[in-house]
Amino acid sequence: MAAVATCGGDAGSVGSAVATASKSNVTSFQRRGPRASGTNDSSPRLVSITGTRPSVRNGQLLVSTGLPALDQLLGGGLAVGTVLLIEEDKYNIYSSLLFKYFLAEGIVSGHTLLVASANEDPANILQELPAPLLDDNCKKEFDEDVYNHKTPESNIKMKIAWRYQLLPKMEQIRPVSSSRFGHYYDTSKRIPQELIEASKWHGFFLPEKISSTLKVEPCSLTYGYIKLLQFIQNIIYEEGFDGSNPQKKQKNILRIGIQNLGSPLWGDDICCTENGDSSHSLTKFLYVLRGLLRTSLSACIITMPTHLIQNKAVIAHVTNLSDIVVGLESFIGSERETNPLYKDYHGLIHIRQIPRLNNLVCDESDVKDLALTACKAKNILSHHVQRKFSIKEPHFKELHTLKKIY
Amino acid sequence: MFPELNNLLNTTPDKAEQGTLTLLCDSKTDGSFLVHHFLSFYLKANCKVCFVALIQSFSHYNIVGQKLGVNLTMARERGQLVFLEGLKSAVDVFFRAQEKPHPLQFLREANAGNLKPLFEFVREALKPVDSGEAGWTYPVLLVDDLSVLLSLGLGAVAVLDFIHYCRVTVCWELKGNIVVLVHDSGDVEDEENDILLNGLSHQSHLILRAEGLATGFCRDVHGQLRILWRRPSQSTSQRDQSLTYQYKIQDRSVSFFAKGMSPAVL
Numbered sequence A: 001m002a003a004v005a006t007c008g009g010d011a012g013s014v015g016s017a018v019a020t021a022s023k024s025n026v027t028s029f030q031r032r033g034p035r036a037s038g039t040n041d042s043s044p045r046l047v048s049i050t051g052t053r054p055s056v057r058n059g060q061l062l063v064s065t066g067l068p069a070l071d072q073l074l075g076g077g078l079a080v081g082t083v084l085l086i087e088e089d090k091y092n093i094y095s096s097l098l099f100k101y102f103l104a105e106g107i108v109s110g111h112t113l114l115v116a117s118a119n120e121d122p123a124n125i126l127q128e129l130p131a132p133l134l135d136d137n138c139k140k141e142f143d144e145d146v147y148n149h150k151t152p153e154s155n156i157k158m159k160i161a162w163r164y165q166l167l168p169k170m171e172q173i174r175p176v177s178s179s180r181f182g183h184y185y186d187t188s189k190r191i192p193q194e195l196i197e198a199s200k201w202h203g204f205f206l207p208e209k210i211s212s213t214l215k216v217e218p219c220s221l222t223y224g225y226i227k228l229l230q231f232i233q234n235i236i237y238e239e240g241f242d243g244s245n246p247q248k249k250q251k252n253i254l255r256i257g258i259q260n261l262g263s264p265l266w267g268d269d270i271c272c273t274e275n276g277d278s279s280h281s282l283t284k285f286l287y288v289l290r291g292l293l294r295t296s297l298s299a300c301i302i303t304m305p306t307h308l309i310q311n312k313a314v315i316a317h318v319t320n321l322s323d324i325v326v327g328l329e330s331f332i333g334s335e336r337e338t339n340p341l342y343k344d345y346h347g348l349i350h351i352r353q354i355p356r357l358n359n360l361v362c363d364e365s366d367v368k369d370l371a372l373t374a375c376k377a378k379n380i381l382s383h384h385v386q387r388k389f390s391i392k393e394p395h396f397k398e399l400h401t402l403k404k405i406y
Numbered sequence B: 001m002f003p004e005l006n007n008l009l010n011t012t013p014d015k016a017e018q019g020t021l022t023l024l025c026d027s028k029t030d031g032s033f034l035v036h037h038f039l040s041f042y043l044k045a046n047c048k049v050c051f052v053a054l055i056q057s058f059s060h061y062n063i064v065g066q067k068l069g070v071n072l073t074m075a076r077e078r079g080q081l082v083f084l085e086g087l088k089s090a091v092d093v094f095f096r097a098q099e100k101p102h103p104l105q106f107l108r109e110a111n112a113g114n115l116k117p118l119f120e121f122v123r124e125a126l127k128p129v130d131s132g133e134a135g136w137t138y139p140v141l142l143v144d145d146l147s148v149l150l151s152l153g154l155g156a157v158a159v160l161d162f163i164h165y166c167r168v169t170v171c172w173e174l175k176g177n178i179v180v181l182v183h184d185s186g187d188v189e190d191e192e193n194d195i196l197l198n199g200l201s202h203q204s205h206l207i208l209r210a211e212g213l214a215t216g217f218c219r220d221v222h223g224q225l226r227i228l229w230r231r232p233s234q235s236t237s238q239r240d241q242s243l244t245y246q247y248k249i250q251d252r253s254v255s256f257f258a259k260g261m262s263p264a265v266l
Helices: A002-007 A033-037 A068-073 A094-109 A122-127 A136-148 A193-198 A223-238 A281-294 A312-321 A397-404 B003-009 B032-044 B058-068 B072-077 B086-095 B116-126 B146-151 B156-173 B191-203
Strands: A052-054 A061-063 A083-087 A112-117 A130-133 A184-190 A201-205 A254-258 A298-304 A324-330 A347-353 A370-378 A385-392 B021-027 B048-053 B081-085 B139-144 B177-184 B206-211 B223-229 B241-249 B254-257
Touching: A068 A385, A083 A094, A083 A281, A094 A112, A094 A122, A094 A130, A094 A184, A094 A193, A094 A254, A094 A298, A094 A324, A094 A370, A112 A122, A112 A223, A122 A201, A201 A223, A223 A254, A223 A281, A223 B086, A281 A298, A281 A312, A281 B086, A281 B146, A312 B146, A312 B191, B003 B254, B021 B032, B021 B156, B021 B191, B032 B048, B032 B058, B032 B139, B032 B177, B032 B206, B048 B058, B048 B116, B058 B072, B072 B081, B081 B086, B081 B116, B116 B139, B116 B156, B139 B156, B146 B156, B146 B177, B146 B191, B156 B177, B156 B191, B177 B191
Parallel strands: A083 A298, A083 A324, A112 A201, A112 A254, A254 A298, B021 B177, B021 B206, B048 B081, B048 B139, B139 B177
Antiparallel strands: A052 A061, A130 A184, A324 A347, A347 A370, A370 A385, B206 B223, B223 B241, B241 B254
């Protein structure tokens, strides 16, 4: 790592956002060098963005996917600048849940959100996000912020009821970003309205955007994809996620969520016919999107109904053009629902691809059989029943012994 | 570069063959470690390298290159390395209309385009500069990877034409080498990819095929490498030599061993 550290100190990486001093300043994305170094800080300022942490393996900046178990399987989290592709399960139940976890994590961490959908209004999607489970540690951080922002008059110590001094005056959840990495959520409750209102988000709802006239020359991308790419590029440029606006004091991450990409609602016929007109629209979109992500502080989640894609070669192309690919399979309606082997679980998770970013090796987990459950669990501390979504490694003893022999 | 792979291929940076086309192929696994090997190999051999990197960013190759002992930033600054970053250029091409043809012009075209602008770029990059500066030994073209071009709408014939033009210029005129990576889709029926792979296999002098193990995932053996030496110009009276090894990728190198002789098993 020493060699990397010395080479990382050149002008191009000044101002890049890695937290610790021991790791080098190189990350997987490129900043526009001359402008970034033209900021008023002469020494490399080591900024720490909330809700991110550097990877243990190579100092890559990671964000949480919203599910700590999934973060662990992916080697710590989702790297900034990469695409997480979720192959939807048949009825789009668990993939939309994962999508919402990703967005909820963004709100709790204080990141900016960009939600794109062709079938649901982004405002409605945000209303349905799960509520975060803020345990005592988190609450204490919020309380400290509340305490610090109080006016001097209210700092009068309470003489009689001194035990209540540390509690906030009002029962409220401050919309301040929590500095933890990865939170747990309760899907039976909705996210508090104050958190949504305090967060910054941009919505792209395709039926609204499609009414304007076609101004761009045809380049074999469906119209919906072109508009979405322009929208994303606009946001990245205007809000300075690509380092182009040096006035930004506080760096932040842009979390992009695209729902049901490739479905006919986007104007793409890849799920309808085998060799349609726009057969390369989706792959070109993914390529340009990844180009945008690599040069900015953003991370993207895409859910795609790959079980509907007729031409299987396209799935192989899409997999090669994405960074992380996770496939979800639910047992609903299949014969596995009644299989006693799977009686505690609701589906399977297949980690199809993990990238080797800035490295020859990648963090592949040893366990290849992963099952997911969306279950009711009693939380002993707070005494109410929550719905949790968790990934478990099922103890299939026979399967494990089979794997040892190769 | 990986010294063990050099031993297997019987080459060193000093006495590498010229005028060859090397095909890297991966099936059910990630063969990008071979690209990193050849990039550092040819940079150490003091060649002028034109790297068309379509799938990852510059800093990715730079960081891995530093682990293997080459500095891509410095090589680019002194003119030894010409780097086309596909991802970054695609954003430029897509959002802004270009005055002169950009190497990735086909992204803007509605119909299946051709790779003529990309070939012009390569030819311009590897043109011998006779200004008497530090002479590079011979030019090398490295492409990672060609399957991306297929998934972006180009036909297999267009890509084969591009490789043919590059071979004429780089291998025959300038006596340089070409190294390309193609993904093998395996059991997925991808006609265009098969055409491309078969066409390139017949033209290559050396084929390196990284495959996943047939028995599935293993922590100690990451895959199998098949090496095939060919002489495309000569008649087939001489048998092509083929070797198979298994490998394990580590942080800074790759270790090779004979099939079944992994240190974890012995």
